[in-house]
Amino acid sequence: MAMLETRRTDGSGGGRTANSLRHSNLATIFGMVHRAGALSRAELTRRTGLNRSTMGECLSDLADLGLVVEARPETGSGRGRPSPIIRPYPGTVAVTVNPEVDAIRIGLVAMGGRIIEQVRLETDGPADASEVVRRSADVVDRMLDGQPYVVAGLAVAVPGQVRLSDGHVRDAPHFGWVEEPLAADLERVTGLPTSAANAALLGMYGECAFGSGxxxxxxxxxxxxxxxxxxxxxxxxxxxxxxxxxxxxxxxxxxxxxxxxxxxxxxxxxxxxxxxxxxxxxxxxxxxxxxxxxxxxxxxxxxxxxxxxxxxxxxxxxxxxxxxxxxxxxxxxxxxxxxxxxxxxxxxxxxxxxxxxxxxxxxxxxxxLGADQLTVGTAELAFSSLLADPASAQLISRASA
Ligand SMILES: [Zn+2]
CATH class of the missing domain: 3.30.420.40 (ATPase, nucleotide binding domain)
Structure with missing residues (x-):
């Protein structure tokens, strides 16, 4: 198992965001950039209704947290200075695990719903939960160790009933799983904050963030x-x-x-x-x-x-x-x-x-979203804490592993 470094991102450039309004503004802006993939600073200002100086401070905080990057647009709109383009930092990722009846699918997804890599491990019929944990963890190590990623978390999509509070699988009839502490087991083995939810629900997350919802x-x-x-x-x-x-x-x-x-x-x-x-x-x-x-x-x-x-x-x-x-x-x-x-x-x-x-x-x-719906939706669950409060989320790097 690789050594884990945790980076507590608890303030703006090392300082402290004292008020909840600031946290809430950061979450609003970061969520918009995430869902759009890229937005101009002018468009963000228009959509949020924040004044320009507040927007400037918030973007500066998000940049200091390593969550967004700002780039000059390639062409101006003709009059005045073109507005800079804000994108999520491309190295912030989520790991997804989707057990299927004949395979385990593991994904690496960047913010903005961009799938970086997907691996499909064939199984001999529905895998038991311990096989899912063991084989997924091996792939996760290979995907992350020594890579310049900042990981928001891991999420698992389970076709069955999952207790949302702790990712405990109550019943997954197609796998024969009953009372499996799947999220806890994966978290212990991978060292990544792990959550789990019903697969259909996560498909919905994907459609709501990037699809027809x-x-x-x-x-x-x-x-x-x-x-x-x-x-x-x-x-x-x-x-x-x-x-x-x-x-x-x-x-x-x-x-x-x-x-x-x-x-x-x-x-x-x-x-x-x-x-x-x-x-x-x-x-x-x-x-x-x-x-x-x-x-x-x-x-x-x-x-x-x-x-x-x-x-x-x-x-x-x-x-x-x-x-x-x-x-x-x-x-x-x-x-x-x-x-x-x-x-x-x-x-x-x-x-x-x-x-x-x-x-x-x-x-x-x-x-x-077609075939990518579940992977993208599962990543949304892994990103949810970061999106809810970008200034307080715990991110993990294995760059030096
Ligand atoms: Zn029924």
Missing amino acids: RGVDDLVYMIGGASGIGGGVLSGGALVTGSAGYAGELGHLFVRSDGAKCPCGAHGCLEAEVTQPGLLDAVGLAPAQVERLEAELLRAEDPAVHELVDHDRDLLAIAVRSVVNLFNPSVVVLGGFLSTLHRVRAAPLLSEQAIRASRECVEVRDAE
């Missing part, structure tokens, strides 16, 4: 993949977590009274009735050919395929109706094969049975 405060996100359907809810800009973090199990919305048995033990759940393997089978595709699903569904002439698409879409529409009635979102984002089901028919997905007032102000969108 950007700037939306009231949003329901639903994603379908090989192992089921998950989701998350953002209400008034805040994540609906429930008392411990298990809210948003949208795959277990009840959609059919005589429905199939679900792995959760209930009958008629959305994810028991509407499945990616079912659609792939219908058009003769293997699990690894999922990227061809939409084209094959559009091309299919077999009436049985059309019946299945209608069946799946009808039940998805019942689920969407329920979340629209429950949460009155302005946007419903569909990802994975749910987005495919949305796109393969021209008819609107949102049924007229949703309450009219809520129905009128909601838009159904497809997720934008």
Whole structure:
């Protein structure tokens, strides 16, 4: 294990930011730069409404903390001095771990949602938690040791129920994990501050920061993949977590009274009735050919395929109706094969049975980030403490390892 150096970034250039207003301004500015990737100083001033001298002090603090870099724009706008461009420091990174049923995916992601590197380790079926910890830690060492990165943290995306307070996995049925202290184990082995959350929730983080949920405060996100359907809810800009973090199990919305048995033990759940393997089978595709699903569904002439698409879409529409009635979102984002089901028919997905007032102000969108969604969203969790309070976050460097 490499030696770790921790750098406590507790003030402006070694001094102390005394007031919470300053901390809050730094968080606002840094968050905007992170989500945009790059913004001019003039645009930041306009968006925040801060005066120019306060903006100058805040940017100077963020630069002293090593979090942003300022560059002269290449061309001026014609009149006056061109406004400098602010970007996140390119060496501030998060590490992501995404266990899948046949692999472990490990990512290194810079601020701004820029993926630097991704590694996919094949596994012999679903890995047990100790294998995920051991093999991920080896890759993390190789990615970070001796590199000029400043690490905000590590985050794990788990397809299952995860207690948000400590990243403890309660249940991950596709892996057979029950009561696994996954975040604590990874933190002990890697020395990086580690958090974990439900994978669908983290996909939503990604879409909200960089995809089709950007700037939306009231949003329901639903994603379908090989192992089921998950989701998350953002209400008034805040994540609906429930008392411990298990809210948003949208795959277990009840959609059919005589429905199939679900792995959760209930009958008629959305994810028991509407499945990616079912659609792939219908058009003769293997699990690894999922990227061809939409084209094959559009091309299919077999009436049985059309019946299945209608069946799946009808039940998805019942689920969407329920979340629209429950949460009155302005946007419903569909990802994975749910987005495919949305796109393969021209008819609107949102049924007229949703309450009219809520129905009128909601838009159904497809997720934008595609395959990178989960890695980018998982990195958002690892960056969350830094983004919430850039002046107090603890960053780790292994440059001298
Ligand atoms: Zn269920």
